[in-house]
Amino acid sequence: STRGGAVNCTRLRRACLKAGKLSVTPGTRNFSLLPGNNGEPKQKLVILGSGWGGYEVLRGVDRKRWDVTIISPSTYFNFTPLLASCAVGTLEYRCAIESVRRFTPEAKAYQAWCDHIDFQNKTLTCMPATPPLSFEKAPAPPLDATTTAFPGTGTTFEVKYDKLVIAVGAYSQTFGIPGVKEHAYFLKDVKDARAIRTRLLECLEQASQPFLTDEQRRKLLHFCVVGGGPTGVEFSAELHDLLTTDIRKHYPDLEPLCSITLYDVAPGILGMFDRNLMQYAENTFKREGIEMRTSHHVEKVEKNKLFVKEQGEVPFGLLVWSTGLAPNPLLLSIDSVQKHDRSGSLLTDNNCNVLLKKDGGKGTEDATDPDVYAIGDAAIIKGYSLPATAQVANQKAKYIAKKLNRLVRNKDGTEPFEFNNMGSLAYIGNWKALYDRSKAQTGPKTVKTGTLAWLLWRSAYFTKTLSVRNKVLVPTYWFLNWLLGRDLSRF
Ligand code: FAD
Known part of the structure; x- marks a missing residue:
């Protein structure tokens, strides 16, 4: 009553x-x-993507007041900073993911790709990312990652929205170098981490066969990493730890034949870090025996072979590629919205609303779509240069969730987004890390290296872990693998 x-x-x-x-x-x-x-x-809120941006909006938004739907080809959120550890078995895969089903049935979730956005009619066209059902026609053959039609069941469906959050992230950049997509491994998703670990263990088992020469073994056990940014560096560091602990113990004849080479076109690694930290990382890598080939240009990749301009043909057993970001194909299909010239990301105002294209280049004022937000690696605030990091994606997502929660209560939500730089962390192997707060807005502007930075690195990622399940799993695996070693079984 x-x-x-x-x-x-x-x-x-x-x-x-x-x-x-x-x-x-x-x-x-x-x-x-x-x-x-x-x-x-209730108003319909649709979130595209379940990464650092989308998942945080899903977590933070008032799901009792909004009719929330999340659409993503992944049914989980990837905790990307832990992927390098998963790729070498320091952590198990499920430590680095959180299921979107934690929030159903309060929110609806579809494992699907959004293939097209009709901004005028506020309608999304989506394609399931699940295997086809028996009564459906066969799936379309896999298409190139730069087209907007994704492999799916072919049965598209439509979803209406009142408010839309685009948080579809970005793809791995290959610069169109031939053979990269076919022969290199990327490290963006827990599935990639699993594929890398499988290939790594495969190389070791292949090299253990009795009929191989040491020269053949050396080629198989040459692990190449292209890209000297945080992902490439952290993966090289984790791989070095694996080689010098468990591989040394369980494959003592093979360990001396293993080598890691890190390539980059830039003259140094970790270009976004403070100069002293870059130098510290390079010195540490040299001491650890990781070969750094900076100012080197990879021109072509073939099966188990790299072609480097300055070096010629380089055989490898495993190649991990991490040279930055390419636009998500969904963004390429969007025409009515302003985009960043170089990255192809959607341009937004400082409220994270997408900026509409100016009418035939006429008007001078930027008009926004008040019902569409874009955050994370898929978006850039016009005139506000921020790095494509989890930290930015996560802070923007928290801002959007708060704004939506105010809107649904008919309160003002027009405060602009402001980034609070908390500093950067990178693991460089052998219980050492870098912690760069030289550009932090609040607190002391310090830099830290070595074991203290490593402790900060581990505690930061432990604190950031979201579910209780992972708060238990992550430290448990860290401890177990330190005590008993990593599992080297190959499936
Ligand atoms: P993502 O997290 O990539 O999520 C995109 C989501 O969109 C995914 O769920 C994807 O499946 C989904 N999607 C894609 N296409 C569609 C579509 N058509 N329709 C619907 N959904 C779609 N940053 C840091 O700040 N610190 C770190 O230590 C750090 N470490 C990293 C380590 C690795 C190995 C990697 C790869 C990145 C790291 N980053 C780090 C960067 C950080 O992960 C990204 O900046 C962040 O993931 C961006 O968040 P996002 O939500 O925009 O995109």
Whole structure:
């Protein structure tokens, strides 16, 4: 029984509160019906992508007041900073993911690609990312990653939105170098980490066969990493740890034949870090025996062979490629929105609303779509240069969730986004890391190296781990693998 939106019966009020159909104004005895419970339909919020951006919006948004749907080809969130550890077995795969199903049925989730956005009719066209059902036609053959039609079941479906958050991230950049897509491994998803670990163990088992010469073994056990940014450096560091601990112990004849080479076109590695930290990382890598080939240009990749301009043909057993970001094909299909010239990311204003293309280049003022937000690696705030990192994606997502929660309560949500740089971390192997707070806005502007930075690195990522399950799993695996070694079984 309600009168003027207020629920009068105490027992009913309690029951409604329990069922999540009422809200209470803090500090008062005022109860009001949530949207969707007094006849007025809830507004539809659709989130594209379940990464650092999308997953955080899903976590933070008031799912009782919004009708939330998340659409992503992954049914989980990748905790990307832990992927390099998963690729060598320091952590198990499930430590680095969180399921979107934690939030269903409160929110709907579809494992699908969004293939097209109709901004005028506020409609998305999506294609399932699940295997085809028996009554459906055969899936389309896999297409090149730069086209917008994704491999799926062929049965598309449409989803309407009132508010849309585009957080589809970016793809791996290959600069069109022939053979990279076919013969290199990327490290963007837990599936990539699993594929790398499988190939690594395959190389070791192949090299263990009795009929090989040492020269053949050396080629198989040459591990190449292209890209001297944080991902390439952290993977090389984790690989070095694996080689000098478990491989040394369990493959003592092979360990001296193993080598790691890190390539980059730039004259140094970790270009975004403070100069002293870059130098520290290079010196550490030299001491650890990781060969750095900076100012080197990879021109072509063939099966188990790199072609380097300055070096010629280089055989390898495993090649990991991490040379930056390429635009998500969904963004390439969008025409009505302004994009960043170089990266192809969607341009937004400082409220994270996408900027519409100017009418035939005429108007001078930028117009935005107030119902569409873009965050994470897929978006750039016009005139505000921020790095494509989890930190930026996550802070923008928190900002959007807060804004949406204010909007649904009819409160003002127009404060602009401001990035709070908390510093950067990178693991460089052998219990050492880098911690760069030289560009931090708040707190001391310091840099740290060595074991202290490594402790900060581990505690930061432990703190950032989201679910209770992973708060238990991550330190457990760190401890178990330190005590008993990594599992080297090959499936
Ligand atoms: P992502 O996290 O990439 O998520 C994109 C989501 O969109 C995915 O779920 C994807 O499946 C989905 N998607 C893609 N296409 C579609 C589509 N058509 N329709 C619907 N969904 C789609 N940053 C840091 O700050 N610190 C670190 O230590 C750090 N370490 C990293 C380590 C590695 C190995 C990698 C790869 C990156 C690292 N980064 C780090 C960078 C950070 O992970 C990215 O900046 C961040 O993931 C960007 O978040 P996002 O939500 O924009 O995209």
